Amino acid sequence: MKRPWTLLASLLNLALAQVDLTLSPARLELVLPPGGEVAETVRVRNGLDREEPLSVALRPFTLTPQGDVVESPERNLCPHLTATPTAFTVPPRGTAEVRLTLKAPPGAEGTLACLVVFTAGPRPTGLGGLRITASPSLGLAVYLTLRGTERPALRAKVGGEGKALPVLLENPGNVLQRVTGEARVFDGEGKEVARLPIAELPVFPGGYREVALEPEAPLPPGRYRVVLILESAYGRYAAEGVWAVP
Amino acid sequence: MKRKLVTLMALLASLSLAQTPPNTDSHTITVKVPPVLRLSLDATEYLFDFTVGTSVANNSLGFPKATKAAYEVFLDDASKTEQLFAPTSIAETSNDYGTLRINTNQAQWVVKIDTITGNLATPLSNNRLKVHAVKDTGKGDSLTGSPGDKNLAAGTNIIEATSNGQGRSVYKLYYLLEMNINDAFPSDSVYSSTINVVLLLTTP
Numbered sequence: 340m341k342r343p344w345t346l347l348a349s350l351l352n353l354a355l356a357q358v359d360l361t362l363s364p365a366r367l368e369l370v371l372p373p374g375g376e377v378a379e380t381v382r383v384r385n386g387l388d389r390e391e392p393l394s395v396a397l398r399p400f401t402l403t404p405q406g407d408v409v410e411s412p413e414r415n416l417c418p419h420l421t422a423t424p425t426a427f428t429v430p431p432r433g434t435a436e437v438r439l440t441l442k443a444p445p446g447a448e449g450t451l452a453c454l455v456v457f458t459a460g461p462r463p464t465g466l467g468g469l470r471i472t473a474s475p476s477l478g479l480a481v482y483l484t485l486r487g488t489e490r491p492a493l494r495a496k497v498g499g500e501g502k503a504l505p506v507l508l509e510n511p512g513n514v515l516q517r518v519t520g521e522a523r524v525f526d527g528e529g530k531e532v533a534r535l536p537i538a539e540l541p542v543f544p545g546g547y548r549e550v551a552l553e554p555e556a557p558l559p560p561g562r563y564r565v566v567l568i569l570e571s572a573y574g575r576y577a578a579e580g581v582w583a584v585p
Numbered sequence: 586m587k588r589k590l591v592t593l594m595a596l597l598a599s600l601s602l603a604q605t606p607p608n609t610d611s612h613t614i615t616v617k618v619p620p621v622l623r624l625s626l627d628a629t630e631y632l633f634d635f636t637v638g639t640s641v642a643n644n645s646l647g648f649p650k651a652t653k654a655a656y657e658v659f660l661d662d663a664s665k666t667e668q669l670f671a672p673t674s675i676a677e678t679s680n681d682y683g684t685l686r687i688n689t690n691q692a693q694w695v696v697k698i699d700t701i702t703g704n705l706a707t708p709l710s711n712n713r714l715k716v717h718a719v720k721d722t723g724k725g726d727s728l729t730g731s732p733g734d735k736n737l738a739a740g741t742n743i744i745e746a747t748s749n750g751q752g753r754s755v756y757k758l759y760y761l762l763e764m765n766i767n768d769a770f771p772s773d774s775v776y777s778s779t780i781n782v783v784l785l786l787t788t789p
Contacts (some may be wrong), residue, residue: 356686357677358626365622365691365788386625407695407742408789454787456699461629461781468634468673469651469705470779471714471760473683475624476699478787538692538748541789550747 358459359386360393360429362477368515371443372486379439381479383457385429392460395425395437400454400480402543406550408454408478414544416451416483419444441483448488449513449544455479482515489514491573493542497522497565498580503551504535504565505582510542512573517541520569522552524582526561533558537569558584621690624786628683630676631760636775644671644681646717646732648761659764669715669733669761682757685744687723690751691788694725696744698737699785706778708768712736714780715761718743723754733761737782 361384371377385391397420401411421440429435439455458476492512499505504524510516518540524533535552542548567578638652649655651670659668671681678684687694696718704711714737718727725746729735735743737760744756770776 356625356627357629358624360625361621361623361688363619363621365620365689386623402789406693406745406747406789408697408787409740456785458699458783461702464630464779465632465676467775467777468632468636469709469762469777470633471631471672472779472781473626473629473631473758474781474783475626476783476785477622477624478785480787480789536748540693540748 356387357462358391358475360384360391360457360459360475360477361386362457362479364479366479367439367481368484368517369441369482370484370486371441373443373445373447373488375443375486377441379441381437381439381455382434383429383437383477384434385432388431390431391429393427393429393435393457394460395422396456396458397422398454398456400452402541402546402548404547404549406541406548408480414449414451416441416453416481419451419483420453420455420481422455439481441481443483443485447485449490450482450484450515452483452515452543453481455481484514489573491516491571493518493569493571493573493576495567495569495576495578496580497567497578498582500583500585501551502557502584503553506537506550506552506567507547508540508542508550508569509547510544513544514573515541515544516571516573518569518571518576520567523566523568524554524558525564525566529564532563560584618690621688622694622786622788623686623688624696624784625686625688626683626784628675628678628680628758631672631683632674632676633670633762634673638673644759646671646759646761648732650681651762656764660766666766668764670764671759671761680757682719682759684721685718685756685758685784687725687744687754687756687786688752689788692746692748692750694746694750694786694788695742696756696784696786698739698741698743699783701737701739701780701782703778703780705780706776708765708770709762709776709778711780712738713763713765715763716741716743717759717761719757719759720744721755721757724750724752725754727756732759733763
């Protein structure tokens, strides 16, 4: 049971929030034929009792091997995406809607991406001294795959040494691969000793991802056989390897 | 008479059962769950003021809070050339850190220092500022290392969940300022400078 003072502290934290924004949907993954168009509505909710002015910016991005979102001009969807409006105010405890219109460019192939960034303006500050003001921003990752141009592929490598299981996922295809599955870990006698899940992990086209799957409870030192089974919208993939736990 | 009534009821019951259609009925159950990404901050302004204050006190990470007295102690300490200071005060909270809260039903998310608007005037500069995140509750991990390790720089990931990030996650957010004994401040005015830091939450 939650202690009363913990609950009180939680309520005070909520009450004192200076910025409270919710984005829905949190991500968009769309499929269109080349030349096709679609419009989507994104909602931003303001959890505070005062207005929240927001601006919208579009940025091309890619994912690094660690899964970081970094700006990149490759596979740029932004020129084909329009956000309306680009500046608006969310009323107190209210919701604002932004309409995203996408047109699939003819001639492009595979998956394109654009990050739609909703940023709150800085608060008015006091005078004098050295001041840092903080503004929040929510990023909506938008992926568009051009139907009929997909060349899906995925290579998986599992195994190595360490307390966490190293997994390398390479995507030599031209579409975003969002993979879900698990690594099954077997001891020397063939007994399954752990299952390490992977949930909705994105691997950018032409890129790769490095992940380390950590078991909830550390495994005893030894060598384990690992079977990795993954599934995406484009098929099922499997790999096998050996994991040495020091 | 009673026996006849019971027989009649049994007959009606059997007729009722016989009329039950052989096919099973079907229902549609629809479940709709919106994908959600929520960011909340309780503090949006951190002040380092070395012009006032007679107290020398540390923040919860063990760094002295910026006051006139604490700065004088630093200037008088021949053993130090650098010192990290914590903010004098943080607007809208009595804590010595800001609280950042993430609520989501997405497995992966990342909070990064997206952009920094403005530069601290000389003799200071933005690379004198450090950022530090400490997990209070929930999911993900801080990527800022030990306090004072991570420079405040655009494009820096500070908190991340690579899997199982769903639910409510709360982090304490600290900013620290590095002062150097060789800093030469203007003699005819009080130094003041402001920068704006944008924190970006994304689920890729």
